[in-house]
Amino acid sequence: MNLSLLILVPLVTALAILFAKGLKQIRVIGLIGAVAQLSLATWILKLYMVERAAGNSATHLFESNYSWFTTLHINYHIGIDGISLAMILLTSVIVVAGILVSWTMDKLSKEYFFLLVLLSMGAYGFFISLDLFTLFFFLEVAVIPKFLLIGIWGTGNKTNSAMKLALMLMAGSALVFVGLMGIYYNTNTFDIVEITQMGISVGVQKFFFPFAFLGFGIFAALFPFHTWVPDGHASAPTAASMFLAGISMKLGGYGCLRIAALMPEAANSYSWIIITLATIAIIYGAFATMMQTDLKYINAYSSISHCGFVILGIGMMNKTSVNGAVIQMVSHGLMTALFFAAIGMIYSRTHTRLVSQLGGLLKVMPFISTVFVIAGLCSLGLPGFSGFVAEMTVFMGSWQNPSGDYRFATILSGASIVVTAVYILRATGKTIMGPISDEHALLADATWNEKLAAGLLIIGILIIGLAPFLINQLIMPSTNILMSPITKAITLK
């Protein structure tokens, strides 16, 4: 199995889009590419499970390693473990849904679909990279499409949001770059596998961990560098919002996890800062959401809160919490994409996203309203949906940390769920129930493409929610491998 296919399929799709004519051709090509990628990812999942079942306990499977810049020891080294595979699956599901949701995008459709596919290519490349340079390369590949997507097709104060997002993410990657330089010049390689074997001296770790972690943290909306999230998400067109929250923020979470695993001693000694920031993000995000009146802002701020759980899980540095963080990434990706899709559907019909101007949508658009409710319930962590499984695992992991302060942070974060329930129930209630305004009374329900997109995401949410052992089977072995040397290192100290 050559994982380069995961980059090749989007690349071919993007090139094919360039030569296509008219929206009809373009969207069909985009969909074919995305579905092909989804099938490829599913197939890789199958192969992966077969390999694992056959007792292959290597950290990374399907590795291939080519020398890229020989003189600088930069390799094109790719391979996956359960965590990256989960992320790849998540990405491919969201890409299919995103393309379905953009089915009628007639403004500069070629550029639009091209950029969407380019963004996803960056994400795939990022998740399969085992070389920090390649990782960084793909991280930045994914930045520019976001800028253009928001700036050209966005709504509201789009150019400022796009600029803010691009600059903050670039600042993040600048910090990541400094961190990587530190690692490179102290280990003489960018290769994650080699670095893990070699280990990095504690002094170096302590100096460079903050750079790299903070850099990726900006991508993952780490407090206080979350300010690009609300504006960026709110201004972006629907599919771009889905990609931003569902894929792009995961790049940050995944990067944070890898960095923490590469520099465990530093991660452990700075964990109190990470956990404090994560807790603030969780609480602050939840309360800030309460004050929002725009549906997209509601979801964007709640994303800050939810991504806080990812950081919290990573900061706690044990197997269960990291496991929870990964599940939360997948769950949040699906849930938030679904939410944005529903909001996009509502907005394209009513042309408003203000909660106060909406109401009674259940009567005219039962399907969209149901999707909206499902996304909301998943967001507030109702059992049966993925959000519950993810947050529960994070809490369980966090509680394993015996320190009183950490338990206090866990309790605080847990309490935020109540706030989440308040804003979610309020927003859904006002939007869906109650009297409907006259101008909205004749609106149509979802079309087939929207139903398909939402259905796909809901299936994902339900699989994780109802059968969490499936995703655990995929990621648990890998988080165990990732965390076992770390737990050892920490207990030794």
Added chain:
Amino acid sequence: MFNNIFLLMRQELALSVLVFLLLFIKIGKERSNTSILNFVNIALFVNLIIGICFVGKGELFSGMFATNALIILEKNILNLAVLIISMQSFAWLKNHDQVIEFYLLIFTSLLGMFFLISSGNLLIFYLGLEMSTIPLAAAANFDLSKRKSSEAAMKLILSSAFSSGILLMGISFLYGTSGTLTFSILTAHISNNPLQLFAFILLVSGFAFKIAAVPFHLWTADVYEGAPIAVTSFLSVVSKAAVLFTFVSVLYKVFQPIASTWYLILILLAVVTILIGNLFAIRQDNFKRFLAFSSIAQVGFILIGISGSSVAGSASLIYFILIYVFSNLAAFGVVSLVSALTGKENISDYKGFYKTNPLLSWVLTIALFSLAGVPPTAGFFGKLFLMMAGAAKGNYGLITFAALNMVISFYYYLRVVKAIFMEENEAPIEKLGIPLVSKMAMYICVAGILITGLASMIYDYIYSLSFGL
């Protein structure tokens, strides 16, 4: 002996032949501009091929003129850049009365640069430098009807005269303290004695003038704005590249004994250059001034790369310049086309540019992304490798500074992209007919931007030729 001269100096000879041919054409009967331009472009292409064909190594005139694979590569980069500039100026020169004179000046200047790069002796070094500068001052005046153009020429000639004076003073001090002008002998006589340090600082100032490093950058913005765009792009790409090539070899080879001193000077220059270049670029509206200041910031990054003083240092410099040729010239190409056909040169004129000129917009955008250092364009690799080379000495503060400054530079490059794609304009630049030659030049640049980075063998090849401290 003569065989040797023909082989080792073939790039210089080919160029001289071209200069004489142009002179004969000028004396002969009147020809249409288009035919002259086509002839020149083909000749330049042949010239490039001649340069690539044979890689030799050797010295001539008792060490005054030296050449090797690296120097030939550097000259080829310059040849390529001049070819691209010439193709891009097609729209501008087509209706110009003095096409041949323009090329005479540019080629003479290029010839000077070849001698500069090949110099093994301070005399020929100075000769080459002057030969490359003085024709440019005349060329800067080539928008004959514009006052700004002659102002630019005046500023260029005065400031270069000044910097040459400083350089010459440095050279004479060096001669006075060491008794020799030959690079290879000079190295043994260099030490940290005050007079030589003073001479060295004068020399560096002279160089800094030519590459427009802060605080010796004040002439650039006005000259770039006033001069015709072809000359501006020549100044900002070719002439800077030639001086930088020489600068790094002089630093690494001749001034090797005082490496720790020039390391500090370079760091200082780099920090101010990046910062000032960036801060001023933010506020520019004229496209040429904008590119002028942004290229000042780029030079700052180059200085960081040089400060690494390893093989990677000089390799990343040459690699970056190759990329810089493609990306900066792609940007200048679009700007020069728009300026030649509509006369508009401001960034605010580019609002809504994408609606009318999608192809030009994408070329400009890709070029700006490459200048900003966004993957997958080559600029990403170029800048990263410069900073990696700079970080080799463990100066992480400097790298953090540079990395954060990349974000600032990102802002102003994106500002242009924003104007092109996202802003509305009641009277955007109308749809332009692009001459075939200019289009080809653009495709060369874009292909260069996309390939030079991803194809690692280019860097590895340059690395294999490069030299460290």
